[in-house]
Amino acid sequence: MQRKGYFMSDEGSVSLVLFSGTDDKLQAASVLAVGAAAMGRRVEIFLQYWALDAFRADRVLKDHGVAPEAGEEGLRAMQAQGKPHWSELFAQAKELGEVQIHACADSMEMFQITKDDLDVMVDGVWGVASFFMAADGPVTFI
């Protein structure tokens, strides 16, 4: 049997539900998105809750904190690493391949914001059903 890399297969998209709004998780998610896009996979990203909040045009570059277990040392290591910001990596992913970013309509309503409040890299607002229809691969929740 020949092994076929998941991200290289033709079977379905890579679907990421972004829930968490801390910079470390957004960074990890952006690296997955870039990797998948670079390997020719279609990527569907769905922004909910605190991840959506972090994609507001006026908040993208703000400090969104990191997981509590990072500690002082982890935070310093992360800040010192000199990697591109997660927003830049998501933009790269969109340039590299077929990557769509949609905001969850329910979460938009919760924050009482409209598409104009979001960063330009967000393609639109979707209900959960639309995301599920587009997500023809497994869903990774981050």
Add this chain to the structure above:
Amino acid sequence: MQRKGYFMSDEGSVSLVLFSGTDDKLQAASVLAVGAAAMGRRVEIFLQYWALDAFRADRVLKDHGVAPEAGEEGLRAMQAQGKPHWSELFAQAKELGEVQIHACADSMEMFQITKDDLDVMVDGVWGVASFFMAADGPVTFI
């Protein structure tokens, strides 16, 4: 190539391992469960650790907090949204389709509780192997 929505395909269940016990993650999980059930997918939910604790009959409706990054503003937005409680959404999912909720036997032992301590919407107690046997689709960890 015709695209087939993942949640509409016949290939396997939607399997959610619920680990986190905060109200925001449980809410997000319940929305995924309702969406998948509404689209005719079989849903297997497995309750571990703090999510299991939140499904105790006498704790379901308690305040379980939210992710630290929510902040004061996020918490207020969530409380003000007037959406049904996550327990109600899970109950809706069970009415809509083939949705099973099992408690992890290891976590039950950890909390020293029995099935009688859990909300009635929990169908039973399973070992990890039983969940894996039933989970014939990818596993989303929340």
Add this chain to the structure above:
Amino acid sequence: MQRKGYFMSDEGSVSLVLFSGTDDKLQAASVLAVGAAAMGRRVEIFLQYWALDAFRADRVLKDHGVAPEAGEEGLRAMQAQGKPHWSELFAQAKELGEVQIHACADSMEMFQITKDDLDVMVDGVWGVASFFMAADGPVTFI
């Protein structure tokens, strides 16, 4: 239609991206790894950020905390359960089946550590692309 358990199918590996470094999530991940290995599935584990930090040789057995929602009661329940440490369960998984653990090269660089700083159960250091190539099944993010 015959149902085939996901973890028993021949279609692809079980791929776990470990991001979080708290003892409760690492414990949950190790239980999934042991379960999958016991059922004959190939398991690919990729260590990023705080999970990688927890796999440093001199930190594996340290206290890495738990999720904030655990509370005093949850923490006590977890400590009292007398289960093997997560590092022992990952070692068991490796004995049971085809389980590989790789450290993320980017995260290694962030912490400025080398393979010698990691626990012996870590098989090597991989870039994200290598992990994606090996991960021929859905990715679960923990």
